[in-house]
Amino acid sequence: MELIFEKSAPGRHGTVLPKSDVSPAAELPAALLRAEPAGLPELSELEVVRHFSNLSRRNFAVDTNFYPLGSCTMKYNAKAAEEAVRLFAGVHPLLPYLPAGESFVQGSLGVIHQLSQLLAEITGMAAFSCQPLAGAQGEMAGIMMIAAWHRSQGQQRRFVVVPDSSHGTNPATAALVGYEVLTVPTSSAGDMDLDVFRQTMNNEVAAVMMTCPNTLGLFNSQVAEICAIAHGHGALVYCDGANLNAILGKVRPGEIGFDVMHVNLHKTFGTPHGGGGPGSGPVGVSEKLLPFLPSPRIAQRSDGSYYLAEPAAESIGRLANFYGNFGILVRALAYITMLGRDGLVEVSEQAVLNANYVMSRLKGWYDLPFDTGCMHECVFSAARQLKQGVHALDIAKYLIDRGFHPPTVYFPLIVKEAIMIEPTETESKETLDAFIAVMIEAAQLAETNPEALFQAPRTMPVSRLDETKAAREINVCCSWVIAGEERGLRI
Amino acid sequence: MKRSGYCPQTPAQIREMLAVIGVSSIAELFAVIPPELRARSFELPEGMSEFEMLAGMERLAGQDRRDLVPFIGGGSYDHLIPAVVDHLAGRAEFATSYTPYQPECSQGTLQALYEYQTVICRLTGMDATNASLYDGGSALAEAALMALRITGRKKILVDAAVNPFSRQIVQTYLANLAVEVVEIAALKGQGDRQQFLATLDDETAAIILQNPNFFGGVDDFSDLAAAACVRGALTIVSIYPLSLGLLKTPGEMGADLAVGDGQSLGNPLSFGGPSFGFLAVKKEHIRNLPGRIVGETVDKDGRRGFVLTLQAREQHIRRQKATSNICSNQSLSALRGLIFLATLGREGLVELARLNYDKAQYAEGLLAGIRGVSLLNAGPTFNEFTLRLPTAAASVCAQLLTRGIVAGVPLGRWYPGLEACLTVTVTEKRSRAQIETLAAAMEEVLWS
Amino acid sequence: MDYYFTKEHEWLRLDGQSGLVGITAYAVEQLGDITFVELPRPGREAKQSEVLCAVESVKAASDIYAPVSGRVLAVNEQVESGPEIVNQSPEEEGWLVRIELADPGELRSLMNREQYRDYLEGLS
Numbered sequence A: 001m002e003l004i005f006e007k008s009a010p011g012r013h014g015t016v017l018p019k020s021d022v023s024p025a026a027e028l029p030a031a032l033l034r035a036e037p038a039g040l041p042e043l044s045e046l047e048v049v050r051h052f053s054n055l056s057r058r059n060f061a062v063d064t065n066f067y068p069l070g071s072c073t074m075k076y077n078a079k080a081a082e083e084a085v086r087l088f089a090g091v092h093p094l095l096p097y098l099p100a101g102e103s104f105v106q107g108s109l110g111v112i113h114q115l116s117q118l119l120a121e122i123t124g125m126a127a128f129s130c131q132p133l134a135g136a137q138g139e140m141a142g143i144m145m146i147a148a149w150h151r152s153q154g155q156q157r158r159f160v161v162v163p164d165s166s167h168g169t170n171p172a173t174a175a176l177v178g179y180e181v182l183t184v185p186t187s188s189a190g191d192m193d194l195d196v197f198r199q200t201m202n203n204e205v206a207a208v209m210m211t212c213p214n215t216l217g218l219f220n221s222q223v224a225e226i227c228a229i230a231h232g233h234g235a236l237v238y239c240d241g242a243n244l245n246a247i248l249g250k251v252r253p254g255e256i257g258f259d260v261m262h263v264n265l266h267k268t269f270g271t272p273h274g275g276g277g278p279g280s281g282p283v284g285v286s287e288k289l290l291p292f293l294p295s296p297r298i299a300q301r302s303d304g305s306y307y308l309a310e311p312a313a314e315s316i317g318r319l320a321n322f323y324g325n326f327g328i329l330v331r332a333l334a335y336i337t338m339l340g341r342d343g344l345v346e347v348s349e350q351a352v353l354n355a356n357y358v359m360s361r362l363k364g365w366y367d368l369p370f371d372t373g374c375m376h377e378c379v380f381s382a383a384r385q386l387k388q389g390v391h392a393l394d395i396a397k398y399l400i401d402r403g404f405h406p407p408t409v410y411f412p413l414i415v416k417e418a419i420m421i422e423p424t425e426t427e428s429k430e431t432l433d434a435f436i437a438v439m440i441e442a443a444q445l446a447e448t449n450p451e452a453l454f455q456a457p458r459t460m461p462v463s464r465l466d467e468t469k470a471a472r473e474i475n476v477c478c479s480w481v482i483a484g485e486e487r488g489l490r491i
Numbered sequence B: 001m002k003r004s005g006y007c008p009q010t011p012a013q014i015r016e017m018l019a020v021i022g023v024s025s026i027a028e029l030f031a032v033i034p035p036e037l038r039a040r041s042f043e044l045p046e047g048m049s050e051f052e053m054l055a056g057m058e059r060l061a062g063q064d065r066r067d068l069v070p071f072i073g074g075g076s077y078d079h080l081i082p083a084v085v086d087h088l089a090g091r092a093e094f095a096t097s098y099t100p101y102q103p104e105c106s107q108g109t110l111q112a113l114y115e116y117q118t119v120i121c122r123l124t125g126m127d128a129t130n131a132s133l134y135d136g137g138s139a140l141a142e143a144a145l146m147a148l149r150i151t152g153r154k155k156i157l158v159d160a161a162v163n164p165f166s167r168q169i170v171q172t173y174l175a176n177l178a179v180e181v182v183e184i185a186a187l188k189g190q191g192d193r194q195q196f197l198a199t200l201d202d203e204t205a206a207i208i209l210q211n212p213n214f215f216g217g218v219d220d221f222s223d224l225a226a227a228a229c230v231r232g233a234l235t236i237v238s239i240y241p242l243s244l245g246l247l248k249t250p251g252e253m254g255a256d257l258a259v260g261d262g263q264s265l266g267n268p269l270s271f272g273g274p275s276f277g278f279l280a281v282k283k284e285h286i287r288n289l290p291g292r293i294v295g296e297t298v299d300k301d302g303r304r305g306f307v308l309t310l311q312a313r314e315q316h317i318r319r320q321k322a323t324s325n326i327c328s329n330q331s332l333s334a335l336r337g338l339i340f341l342a343t344l345g346r347e348g349l350v351e352l353a354r355l356n357y358d359k360a361q362y363a364e365g366l367l368a369g370i371r372g373v374s375l376l377n378a379g380p381t382f383n384e385f386t387l388r389l390p391t392a393a394a395s396v397c398a399q400l401l402t403r404g405i406v407a408g409v410p411l412g413r414w415y416p417g418l419e420a421c422l423t424v425t426v427t428e429k430r431s432r433a434q435i436e437t438l439a440a441a442m443e444e445v446l447w448s
Numbered sequence C: 001m002d003y004y005f006t007k008e009h010e011w012l013r014l015d016g017q018s019g020l021v022g023i024t025a026y027a028v029e030q031l032g033d034i035t036f037v038e039l040p041r042p043g044r045e046a047k048q049s050e051v052l053c054a055v056e057s058v059k060a061a062s063d064i065y066a067p068v069s070g071r072v073l074a075v076n077e078q079v080e081s082g083p084e085i086v087n088q089s090p091e092e093e094g095w096l097v098r099i100e101l102a103d104p105g106e107l108r109s110l111m112n113r114e115q116y117r118d119y120l121e122g123l124s
Ligand SMILES: Cc1ncc(COP(=O)(O)O)c(C=O)c1O
Pocket: A071, A072, A134, A135, A136, A137, A167, A169, A211, A215, A240, A242, A243, A264, A279, A280, A281, B326, B327, B328
């Protein structure tokens, strides 16, 4: 499809702006002005609408396709939550900073406070900050709080321990906060290797980061012991709560030894993923970390009114422009309100049921490196198919032709040719069966006609793309001419 | 148990599925969880229908005041949003997909993000950018981290006229990294150039500037960028993208890194989020960018297509050596920015910036003409300016609030010594009548 | 000419007091299409087994360790502009760095071609 810039015609425009009701002001000095207008495309409104409508049709999405992208919890996003967001439009975030300004925003502050309280009850943590703008920022806040806590104990520690199955954001976060990363291998049972973990631990370890259930979709029954060992060395334990969907109402991380955790509202609490974001990654802490929570914090007076609490001296400070991705917080509150207690329990039960069903039906066809019951997702390996030269990627591409968004492939890194399937609770058995049938078909083709897999996808607007060319001949911005000079084509 | 509408399995299907799995109940699927680890509490309200939920939300939303006339900015701006933005960005194919890991079935998102990257480069006069960051503040922090990596130095100079919240975010991000952050005073509504030049040295990784600054002042930082360059330091300029309809670009000033918050481009106030952050750079720094980047390439049959590229920088490959920990970004908000800019077009953005400028200048003249009121800095402004009032700005602001007018941001909280100062914002949405009402009301509050 | 090999799949080809360093055909095969090579600054002092530079492919990034200690005398600028030479000719034109040998004794810790071949066999 043409780029929007290629559809541009000089002098055309879409939106008409209101006429000015004041007289023009004196020009700014030329030294403060840009030399020429930015090279924005010039299109009528209809052309803009066609362009983006047609672009959108080149996407798979939850509303159009089954999207079992492991670790991402691509569940259905309730439309009523979108309605709720509309109700809260148009409030300026600085109002609470004005004298008595809090009284003007009791509704919006209430959303944040109520959601924080619900998350605390769901996870068993003492309190939450909804400020982190995504899971990775929640992790950063969590590790920073741990660093601040150690400092408050008069300690400066060096290391953060992560299992080798962890998500890339975990070690990246530790490094961002200035820690060195120690990696612990996974045992044959799919859990963190407890012996190596014991040997790795020392009094220089600030934190252990665990995903619960882990990224192999397994619940580690030794998790309490791991927390105890870490605590024995004066370290704190971080829970990556990206997989909370599996244990809603079953396990509360705050009760089993975790000191800090983040949750991904865009996974567990049904907010849309937006083609990559915005998400939201509220961070929760146990009692002893309360003073370190990011500021500002939203608190409630005894008369029920909400206010911005003065930041504690120990607070790690501000992470986001304002209070977080507020629009996402509204959606999550709407979701939890609709589902309620029993609805959330049903979520975890049905998510686990669906994943185990897919796992049981496919395990005759694909290698299952950790063959135990799974939680909300299951991780296969295409090692068997690789013997015919077929990679996980080829299977993924074949699924596209059959109308399914592929599972996550090549993560976790410790599983060779990983295929990570997370069906979520919102998919019907009929959909799962159709997906399973195509997965089986792909396994059969790997044996009988691998070429059919190598050629996929054939039904999309593009066939497989040359990623090497993209990385070698960098073109991340369409060229334009400014001051007679061509800019932005090749780097 | 009344089931939610979101879990479709019928009781018969559940039985069938359990049989396939080889267990007798759902409870058995959770048997790996030892009893002592089971939740001891889960005290949540009962669920409800969407109708009841929305009624409750409406009551809650009713506790916000939406009838105030805002002359307030400070990083979040009340701008017009054409209907096409909501309509197109609301399309489920954009909203309910995720990071385009599988490019063949994600060309919509990928091409849109490539176009987004292009408009950001064209707007800022820079060479390259990524597919968005969280917000303006975290983009500034990421830029500072980038400068530390690129230069291998450990000191950053920040103009105190940079948005205080953004400065706080930079402090948060750098707190554990043994970096010296030096703030350059800005008492008269402008960073002190002499102090900048005197403090800039061969240890400095970057200088951080903002245009227009937090007081509303418009500047040309070419001289500071040149001075930084001589010292081997990078220049980071934070900008209000809508102002780039008129104002000199960071690229023209010689900035190495340009950052900003995209809220003003088609994203509603929404109590501060979501919006998006952008970080645009000179081409030599592209491999140091954090986050997703979309690049153009061709498919097996030679057709143009788009992919995520230069991924070896990112956490999912480089882990602890990645350029950042960012994973999810703010794609949908960035898409809104693109649609907004596309529907305004080349001339429309100039016109929009001009409307802001004209109305704000009109307001500035009226308000600064009130007895006892002066401008903190008589230099050029765009759509924000700072008044020095004859009395505490907070109390004037409070009195105007009771009349339904949000007169601006009193600066005392962030700038001790400037308790009498009020930063006023006038966007294209404010009418002449509203501006005149503000002026009359302020005069009354001050003098009657 | 004599090649020395490391367990991390670097090679060193000595000519006199200095030698060329690159990555082996096996390493290149594992990485796939190389898209970028990040070279050290000439003049840098490298220590044996410490990170010398890095290579990137589409889906991986890999550190290259110094096979011996010494000063970086020169880098192969050709691989900067055209990283594909590393794929085409990993053990000749696709060299990365010329390093001045600080301690010939360190050569003893490296493998010769035969030993490296055996080592590779042990890996599969
Ligand atoms: C296990 C795990 N941890 C952390 C993250 C990071 O979350 P976000 O993308 O919201 O930053 C993810 C998301 O992909 C994840 O799957």
